[in-house]
Amino acid sequence: xxxxxxxxxxxxxxxxxxxxxxxxxxxxxxxxxxxxxxxxxxxxxxxxxxxxxxxxxxxxxxxxxxxxxxxxxxxxxxxxxxxxxxxxxxxxxxxxxxxxxxxxxxxxxxxxxxxxxxxxxxxxxxxxxxxxxxxxxxxxxxxxxxxxxxxxxxxxxxxxxxxxxxxxxxxxxxxxxxxxxxxxxxxxxxxxxxxxxxxxxxxxxxxxxxxxxxxxxxxxxxxxxxxxxxxxxxxxxxxxxxxxxxxxxxxxxxxxxxxxxxxxxxxxxxxxxxxxxxxxxxxxxxxxxxxxxxxxxxxxxxxxxxxxxxxxxxxxxxxxxxxxxxxxxxxxxxxxxxxxxxxxxxxxxxxxxxxxxxxxxxxxxxxxxxxxxxxxxxxxxxxxxxxxxxx
Numbered sequence: 001x002x003x004x005x006x007x008x009x010x011x012x013x014x015x016x017x018x019x020x021x022x023x024x025x026x027x028x029x030x031x032x033x034x035x036x037x038x039x040x041x042x043x044x045x046x047x048x049x050x051x052x053x054x055x056x057x058x059x060x061x062x063x064x065x066x067x068x069x070x071x072x073x074x075x076x077x078x079x080x081x082x083x084x085x086x087x088x089x090x091x092x093x094x095x096x097x098x099x100x101x102x103x104x105x106x107x108x109x110x111x112x113x114x115x116x117x118x119x120x121x122x123x124x125x126x127x128x129x130x131x132x133x134x135x136x137x138x139x140x141x142x143x144x145x146x147x148x149x150x151x152x153x154x155x156x157x158x159x160x161x162x163x164x165x166x167x168x169x170x171x172x173x174x175x176x177x178x179x180x181x182x183x184x185x186x187x188x189x190x191x192x193x194x195x196x197x198x199x200x201x202x203x204x205x206x207x208x209x210x211x212x213x214x215x216x217x218x219x220x221x222x223x224x225x226x227x228x229x230x231x232x233x234x235x236x237x238x239x240x241x242x243x244x245x246x247x248x249x250x251x252x253x254x255x256x257x258x259x260x261x262x263x264x265x266x267x268x269x270x271x272x273x274x275x276x277x278x279x280x281x282x283x284x285x286x287x288x289x290x291x292x293x294x295x296x297x298x299x300x301x302x303x304x305x306x307x308x309x310x311x312x313x314x315x316x317x318x319x320x321x322x323x324x325x326x327x328x329x330x331x332x333x334x335x336x337x338x339x340x341x342x343x344x345x346x347x348x349x350x351x352x353x354x355x356x357x358x359x360x361x362x363x364x365x366x367x368x369x370x371x372x373x374x375x376x377x378x379x380x381x382x383x384x385x386x387x388x389x390x391x
Contacts, residue, residue, distance in 0.1 A: 020383030023050045028279045053280040055273045062097040073097045087127030101146040142182035179224035194224045220253040225268045230276045237267040287380035291359040301339035311384040319391045
């Protein structure tokens, strides 16, 4: 795995916390009762970090995607389903890709292995890059137009809201302690951002012309990923739901859509296509999905795939709290020979219960001609199994 610096912890804690994230694409359909999300597609289909989707246009979606122990800019063709990478940075990684206005090129934040973090322009054709802002550690940029960038930049212990004039090479700080979501408010000269100055996080507006800010709404909890619909309402990601707030009429956030899918939990990074017909979200693998992966590897007697599902310091207990062993190495030693020598090995799930980050499996295990009943409690965090308790 690539070593991440403290800068990246500030810049994108989710790169570390969401080790197995995927980018999904839905059709956004208007109904008599509002909207619905249909035709789910996992467009990243990749182990590791996939996040920060951005619609290049109504036909192309950009996102950051890990490959070969680095993170590059992926370009996904919505019509054909083809994914290609537009760059390769062996000693660094790219995040927050966006199309530059009045240009075919894209921008991204590059984090080098050395810890250097800068904002670059990339050719959509060959990936050649050019540094755009040298004086700031840009974390989450938003192009207001081809000359003005409104960014969440790394300050002294916080992320700060800064307007950068690329033509005159000036930077002006608007507010300290903000979040990562910056978006244009439809049909206005304003952008929205997340203020974390108060106990209740807020969605606020910034008028780019006169630099005035105003409160739009309190967020529903400390969840900071938002985007806007063309009707002027704002969407917020919260766990497995997308909430909606209309500044003109809403008194509180209402449920816009619930993702009832065992594959997806903890929605983040939501964005709507320019024509309003599609929405892309980022989601973590659910605990049930993670546990199922280890079961499949177990039944396939694939020791490498099996141990990868577990955290490096996984703890295995006998109920209630007797530690049997700790770590992937100990797990590999116990299971490698067992997988190799047990040709009839198979585990059948009799019943599965999922509660929060825990999955409880009642199992019937076949091994060497014998059948054994067992119960296993799995605790999942950040896409990995961190504890297993056998009853």
